[in-house]
Structures are given as C-alpha cells and as structure tokens.
Amino acid sequence: MKRQKRDRLERAHQRGYQAGIAGRSKEMCPYQTLNQRSQWLGGWRESHGGQGSNGLILSL
Numbered sequence: 001m002k003r004q005k006r007d008r009l010e011r012a013h014q015r016g017y018q019a020g021i022a023g024r025s026k027e028m029c030p031y032q033t034l035n036q037r038s039q040w041l042g043g044w045r046e047s048h049g050g051q052g053s054n055g056l057i058l059s060l
Contacts, residue, residue: 009039016040020047 012031016039019028025045031037 009035011045012036012039013043016043017047018043021045 016029019040020026020043024044026041028036028041029044031040
C-alpha cells in the first residue's frame with residue numbers, strides 16, 4: 001500500500017515537472033488532494049527553478 005501511495009505522488013511530481021517544461025500555468029494542476037497537488041506544484045516549481053543553470057540568460 002505504501003508503495004502505491006509513493007508511486008502516485010512520484011507520478012504527480014513528474015507530471016508537474018513535465019507541465020512546467022511545456023510552459024503550462026501552475027493553475028492548470030489537475031489534482032485536488034493536498035498531497036498530490038503539493039507534489040505536482042513541487043515538480044512545476046522545480047522545472048522553473050533550474051532555468052538559470054541550464055544555459056539560458058535571464059534578463060534583470
């Protein structure tokens with residue numbers, strides 16, 4: 001049971017990351033439960049947080 005729960009949360013994180021890479025808004029989160037929504041948003045934020053370190057120039 002714990003593995004299934006962890007897998008669902010990992011999948012939510014991965015989908016959030018993919019949504020962020022695709023340029024989708026964080027308001028597009030499809031999850032309603034707190035844990036899954038938090039994981040999705042964490043993945044989305046992670047995809048946006050690394051933009052300065054992958055060779056892109058950020059304007060100030």
